[in-house]
Amino acid sequence: MTPTGRKPDEGERYRAILETAARLICERGYEGTSMQEIAAACRMTKAGLYHHIQNKEQLLFAIMNYGMDVFEEQVLAPVQDVADPVERLRQCMRQNIHLVTSGRSKEVIIILHEHATLTGEAREYIDRRKKRYVRFLEDAFAEANRLGRLRGVVDPTVAAFSFLGMILWVYKWFKPDGRLTEEQIADGMVELLFPSGAAAVSAPAPAGEDAPALRMVPRAASSSGPGGEPQ
């Protein structure tokens, strides 16, 4: 069903298949999920499923690409033009945590768990898309190092993978009904890696340049914290 009342078109049908298949594969693993089960969960015959999907590995590839599309749209696109590298990283961290905690994480989990399942060109293609994110983070950390915007100087690759490890681990322990809200987790992690009282105070972001959309970082934007240094 669409807002206009049209019947779901092919693209929407395809997307719904990917969603359903991703849910099953996420729960049972790729090896543990049969095309028959995916077809049944989609309320289709197996023949009907093969009308949309070439084979199981192509389905996995499509799910991972869909996951990377969602990731780029929801995490990268909103932050990539933020001028200040530390602000860019803070906002990126919040967006990525939101993606992981908002129930949109099943494609992310599949990308992580089944990274060795794909073969050949499909695997290389997904690897390239993943590497683009690592490079984005490395570039931001390198820029922050150059501008003296971080507390110490840390190898950008180590920093990028630390950032990723913190965030991607969240799906392992976050409980939607647990003590910690998504917001508290994001606040804590941002504070841990990019303390608001640290260099951010003594070396403010170039004001006005590119007018970064700060809607996601109320704390960092509003509180200068008690730890400003005279330097």
Place this chain on the structure above:
Amino acid sequence: MTPTGRKPDEGERYRAILETAARLICERGYEGTSMQEIAAACRMTKAGLYHHIQNKEQLLFAIMNYGMDVFEEQVLAPVQDVADPVERLRQCMRQNIHLVTSGRSKEVIIILHEHATLTGEAREYIDRRKKRYVRFLEDAFAEANRLGRLRGVVDPTVAAFSFLGMILWVYKWFKPDGRLTEEQIADGMVELLFPSGAAAVSAPAPAGEDAPALRMVPRAASSSGPGGEPQ
């Protein structure tokens, strides 16, 4: 073979079986590894293997327990009596990174990947052992918060899982022949979470108390860094 020339005893044989099984399960997954293949890799008959191992799930449980033993022996034991909480966390981080990068990580990987494979009491038991580590980290972060030894105040649970995510992710990207050495990764991650120029300088660890073995943290112990604050 043992240093004394004795024939390997039952305990050593058992340990060798766990090592071999862990290697196979790590490569192929629990579901993808048969007892027949484990027996063959151990140069035993399947009947011979069942002399040592009750069944496949018990084998998995034994591997995870062995992994937790190694972890507690190599990571927790050397650091748990370090008096200063930040020093304790720094050393713990280095020890744990070493465990992950030194090729001792297959049991850790199995504990992470197959966490949902165990059932009933076995699963609860492993979960309790894992939770002890989380609690150890939470306590250290809480203590560091109380003593003002961290840059900002971060929820100890968020901090503990951030610490864990950073470290446990290392096995995904570390390459023994890559640009970054284990030491550089450890230096970077310690600097990222516990900057040597931060509060550590203004609030030194209580000297002499408990005589913490500092052999693993040459940087933190020797460099005060340029960022000491007057506060």
